[in-house]
């Protein structure tokens with residue numbers, strides 16, 4: 001499209017790269033009442049474009065048109081950003097006002113600000129449970145944004161789960177903890193399930209018990225405002241089963257291992273940026 005083309009109207013929300021994470025957000029926003037007419041999206045493959053238009057009734061169009069949106073969600077993979085930059089740089093859309101919300105891992109706001117100098121830049125780091133609305137989403141807001149503008153972005157991201165305010169400097173730590181966290185938790189869940197099978201329970205019963213135990217433990221900690229050590233001490237009776245198990249975890253260096261795990265992910269995130 002030539003640079004001077006007049007785009008007929010401006011969508012409220014534009015999504016460049018409507019893949020898994022953006023789709024989770026789109027589906028929930030539409031279910032909450034956002035009108036499909038107010039959303040323009042883009043994707044790379046014709047199959048994906050057709051799927052999005054057919055499933056959600058949103059307009060699927062070029063990145064250049066999508067970028068006219070008042071709020072522009074950037075949800076391509078980080079390595080694709082260079083293509084988007086070449087496409088949009090030095091076009092009129094690069095000078096539009098409004099908001100850019102990036103969920104791209106490891107892309108600093110400074111780079112986005114160079115592409116969109118007139119817009120407020122927000123960075124968010126959702127995690128995988130966001131796909132079912134149960135994510136934790138770290139949000140680094142533009143320092144020039146008003147409370148109202150921040151709240152608007154929180155409302156958008158809120159459909160993916162719990163939004164937590166962070167500074168951009170905390171993003172590598174967030175990536176290591178809540179971004180990579182679901183994989184660490186899944187590994188622990190899998191190991192506990194195998195353990196249940198090892199002591200004679202069926203796989204399905206084991207899964208039910210482990211999922212319930214993890215969800216219930218977190219709920220109890222939150223609702224009662226307990227320190228984890230209080231809960232642990234309450235379960236571990238003298239010479240009982242729990243303390244026998246805890247002794248094994250301590251001997252195996254479980255705490256240190258988990259701390260090293262998150263530190264390794266943090267260092268990796270820093271190195272990638």
Ligand SMILES: NC(=O)c1ccc[n+]([C@@H]2O[C@H](COP(=O)([O-])OP(=O)(O)OC[C@H]3O[C@@H](n4cnc5c(N)ncnc54)[C@H](OP(=O)(O)O)[C@@H]3O)[C@@H](O)[C@H]2O)c1
Nearest residue numbers: 017018019020021043044045048076077078104105126128
């Ligand atoms: N998934 C997560 O749990 C998670 C967590 C935190 C952050 N993130 C971040 O979220 C972003 C998206 O992740 P995802 O898992 O949703 O990836 P994804 O499913 O691969 O989505 C990326 C989308 O971008 C589209 N795309 C590729 N090239 C494009 C182009 N030139 N123009 C327009 N669209 C293009 C792809 O289209 P096609 O489908 O046609 O290929 C795809 O739909 C990433 O930056 C990632 O770092 C994801």
